[in-house]
Amino acid sequence: MHRRSLPIRALPSRSRPAGARPARPIPTRAGLATATIALVLAGCASADGDGDGGLRVAVLAASSQNGYNQAVHEGVQQAIDEHDADVEVQLLDGQFDANTQLSQMQNASTSGEYDGVIVVPHDGPSLAAAFPLANDIPVVTVLNPIGPDINEMEPQVEGVVSTVAVPPAEAAARQAEAVAEHCTGIDPCRVVLLVGQLSSPLDVAREEAYREVLEPEDNIEIVATAEGQYDRDESLTAISNVLQSNQDVDVILSNADQQTSGAQIALENAGIDPSEVYLTGGGGTEDAITAVREGTWQADYVNFPVSMGAAAFEQLHAAMTGDDVETWVDADAVGDIEPYVTKEILDEHPDFTGEWNG
Structure with missing residues (x-):
């Protein structure tokens, strides 16, 4: 460690x-x-x-x-x-x-x-x-x-x-690598980056790590970068605006669960089934763990x-x-579960519910 x-x-x-x-x-x-x-x-x-x-x-x-x-x-x-x-x-x-x-x-x-x-x-x-x-x-x-x-x-x-x-670039890169794997065979794979605060050094490091992984992939197109402010309603508005010009979104990659929750609502409001889009967040909130278990979200980076x-x-x-x-x-080692979770991983840990809710 x-x-x-x-x-x-x-x-x-x-x-x-x-x-x-x-x-x-x-x-x-x-x-x-x-x-x-x-x-x-x-x-x-x-x-x-x-x-x-x-x-x-x-x-x-x-x-x-x-x-x-x-x-x-x-x-x-x-x-x-x-x-x-x-x-x-x-x-x-x-x-x-x-x-x-x-x-x-x-x-x-x-x-x-x-x-x-x-x-x-x-x-x-x-x-x-x-x-x-x-x-x-x-x-x-x-x-x-x-x-x-x-x-x-x-x-x-x-x-x-x-x-x-944990180093934020390292954690963000692992999120982006899972997105790149999902995009295999999808061409083009249209990705939206949903970042907390584009002026924050922490989020700047995350966005740079996302791009370093995704931009070299010929089949991946980053169609928009939105600012979610770690807030569901702000993210709902931001993704609603993105969807007005980008209806065919394959992935929404977010660094915060509150933001992914807002993105999910924006998709629903636009008549898009959230489970048809690769939704992923960061934080490991109780709501996020439930969404991944139910298959509404595809993955989540869990914090403790x-x-x-x-x-x-x-x-x-x-x-x-x-x-x-x-x-x-x-910080990735202080919890009771692997921090990068999918439905399959959560099925192996039926008692895990997350440490907080945002």
Whole structure:
């Protein structure tokens, strides 16, 4: 899995400024309350939490309204519940805005309010401007790295101790390879790319990987690239517009399940049977797993955001308590199933339903 362990020294405890009140934590979609459990830093108390000082962790979501980010937060809470210790978590909303999240990261370091940070970056390259942090607190990043290379999983900036992710180009290429296999014998095979945000480094890497696989194939024609904004309704509108000039679509390749759901509705509204089109998405939502089982979608790239959040907390906990840290956790390996699923694969795992819904 290309992991290596990095010994991290125990960090000194940090107290809040006098008179400061902790902000109210935002609950997850599952209604989980903020956990308070004893994790004690070296020199404060035992690791069993017998002391009276706890830790505060900030979870910086790309968007706290986004189901994927909420699932990561849920995983953090679940991992905390498994530790008999004292940790208070606050979820911060990045509003899908790079400047907002950059400011939140800088404040998390300078305020003295937090002992560690877990972040789902909206823009990993831009967020690198916050590092090195003003105060030495460990940061674990989820879904994509922080730094100039979106496909480099080892920490690229001082202060990031672990990345829980997979190279986005590698994951996108595997999606596109399945499309190319489906297109064998179809000439022309008309493909629509449905990408989240064409200005996002993460999605730029995905679109480039799609094209690197598909464009060399003589029988494949990419007829349109649409922006879905990780939203069903936005994707419904985008694909409806595409279908006005491209009725004979063979494949819709999407990087997000919410977008594929919108594409399915657009096809239905246009009088096209979705099962006649190769529909594939990314995320592994409960709805997507159901759609693949029923044959409405042909495939899905499954993510495990709850398990990823739990893995992120495990690495942050290790950093805060002086244990060895895995600098890269392969996010494709934290779930209970092969991440690239078809109906045949899901039939072999009848109990798998997905870790979240968007």
